[in-house]
């Protein structure tokens with residue numbers, strides 16, 4: 290059974306009813322245990338658990354230190370192309386948005402790579418809009434061949450691939466896969482993803498498993514907060530992460546919970562208002578619940594969040610963060626001035642790699658620039 294089977298078995302979960310069985314004593318009991326079941330995880334995501342955030346934070350901090358020490362892995366995203374065949378209502382690259390479309394040449398990839406690697410970062414995440422036609426696997430591989438000269442770990446965040454395509458990229462030098470389901474609620478997924486291949490919910494949902502089978506070293510999944518009910522979305526994301534951890538114990542599994550931010554910024558193309566509000570306190574509760582439920586899980590924090598909030602989350606369970614980010618194609622060196630008009634989403638944390646490194650060290654963390662070597 291793939292994860293779609295697990296989703297199907299649980300999709301009719303009555304959240305209100307499930308939460309009605311959760312008591313302060315049951316939450317306390319969960320906090321005294323080491324191995325939580327999925328019902329206890331759901332308890333930590335409940336409205337009742339909002340009264341226990343302090344004790345959850347203490348437990349999460351201890352677990353994080355035990356499993357990860359005081360280290361934070363840093364990486365940079367690099368956008369290769371913003372051509373996209375999909376219409377996702379929340380995204381600046383939506384095919385219906387009137388933005389400057391471009392794709393980096395291999396020479397331009399090299400220029401961006403030189404700039405990013407000069408900061409010391411050795412982990413790169415390459416992204417494309419989801420267009421098989423414009424960014425075929427062969428193009429991604431050509432870019433990877435350039436990037437291998439500069440980075441020791443290369444992850445991809447592209448359209449979902451078949452297992453043999455993932456395997457081809459693994460052989461070619463890719464070691465990490467990031468693919469977010471965006472929203473687990475299948476009906477809402479259909480409404481938000483208007484057209485294009487991304488409408489295939491199941492093919493996307495099972496992509497992380499295909500990547501793990503193809504021997505990706507790390508696989509990261511995520512839900513975009515602000516679309517569906519956040520307690521339900523976080524629960525299904527947790528089920529998905531547990532499914533992958535149990536099935537692929539030799540793969541590093543990670544999650545991310547990017548949040549659509551309220552409108553407090555310069556309008557961007559395709560501005561989308563969150564359907565559900567998710568407060569800072571809600572994000573904290575999600576991260577704490579994940580850390581306690583799945584101690585070995587990598588947790589990344591998005592540059593959609595502001596610097597102060599990112600720093601506050603560090604001790605609660607975060608293990609990875611991006612630095613020196615740009616969310617437009619060629620945004621590091623070539624088209625810096627276009628950031629606001631043609632970005633995928635707005636960045637709140639604009640700090641450079643050096644600035645983030647200094648902040649981490651000042652707080653007693655070791656920023657990790659390289660923890661993998663491609664042989």
Ligand code: SF4
Nearest residue numbers: 373375377380382383
């Ligand atoms: S979220 Fe991805 S698939 Fe959807 S419009 Fe943006 S780039 Fe395209």
